[in-house]
Amino acid sequence: MAELTIYRKLLNIQRDLKAPKGQYNNFGKYSYRNAEDIMEALKPLLVENNAITYIEDDSIEYVGQRYYLVATISFVDVETGEKITVKARAREEEIKKGMDGSQITGAASSYARKYALNGLFLIDDTKDADSNEYHQQNNQKQGQKQQAQQSKPNQQPQNNQQPNNQQGQFIDNIQYQTIFRTVESIAKAKGIPVDQIANFVLSKYKITDFHQVTAAGYEVVLGYLKTQLKIAQAK
Incomplete structure (x- = not known):
């Protein structure tokens, strides 16, 4: 049997990956997934396909007087060393209530990494709460x-419901x-x-x-x- 190419391995993972929405926003009352949820769901599929995925060092781009954090996700075939990379960007806010500078950068990094992973592994089209x-x-x-x-x-509002x-x-x-x-x-x-x-x-x-x-x-x-x-x- 012919060895699987890197693209066949990626296709297998895109087909089989089910990334749960393991986080919950109490204010907005919705579930969502983050980059860590996706990476956790990936682990057994990567082992099965003899491949690895890793996050390269984030970089910063300065465009139009705004700073954008760039996340790069790499998918590597362990058998051949071939690599596929996907990038995603998120802008750092200058000020965000309740966050210091490192937290603002961390939030932008998490957001960019999540959407790089989404792009690489074709996370299903169920609409995320931040889309x-x-x-x-x-x-x-x-x-x-x-x-x-x-x-x-003529319908009267029931108890505890918003009036029409x-x-x-x-x-x-x-x-x-x-x-x-x-x-x-x-x-x-x-x-x-x-x-x-x-x-x-x-x-x-x-x-x-x-x-x-x-x-x-x-x-x-x-x-x-x-x-x-x-x-x-x-x-």
């Missing part, structure tokens, strides 16, 4: 849920989308996950979902976001 696709899916579901509630005017929006107490779906698109723009300008910006703003206004922004507070929240966007774009 734009995940938030877009949630936005669509929330909008559909809100429309369904509004289409039942018949009296215009909360923002409508168009306003919600405006807020979230602004959050996405801030994240893009900063080069960080949307999840980080969204969670910070939700925490600031002591809510768990942007649908809970009141109609009266809409301009306040949107004004704050627009200011933050200008600041991010100016850097």
